[in-house]
Amino acid sequence: MARIVVDVMPKAEILDPQGQAIVGALGRLGFAGVSDVRQGKRFELEVDDTLDDDALHKIAEELLANTVIEEFSVSRVAQ
């Protein structure tokens, strides 16, 4: 078994209202010094060792990320 992490984030040119709401909330709660927040998703997968990088890339691209507005990265985690 291998552990895979797929990070999915909104593209830089896409507005991120969730992140902006967090920046606003931090200010109101008294946490100064945070100038930008972007919120994305993190997936942790347990996969067979037979799955190669191409298959993982395809899973991330077709099912986990919306590549119109999001970018993703796939990484293997050392066990």
Add this chain to the structure above:
Amino acid sequence: MARIVVDVMPKAEILDPQGQAIVGALGRLGFAGVSDVRQGKRFELEVDDTLDDDALHKIAEELLANTVIEEFSVSRVAQ
């Protein structure tokens, strides 16, 4: 400025219906070999260098994660 990543994942003992839905969808779509998926959140923050690790931990604990059902990790990203 420093870039901070906060990863928030459901605790191991908490059911993750979103992740289970992804496992089911992968099977129906013909992607074999994925035995478990857990879905969490990833936050990327731009913060002043004056913010220390304690402040970042507090931000993650109080605002970004629900520590009743989620665990989080804070890491600094090399620029």
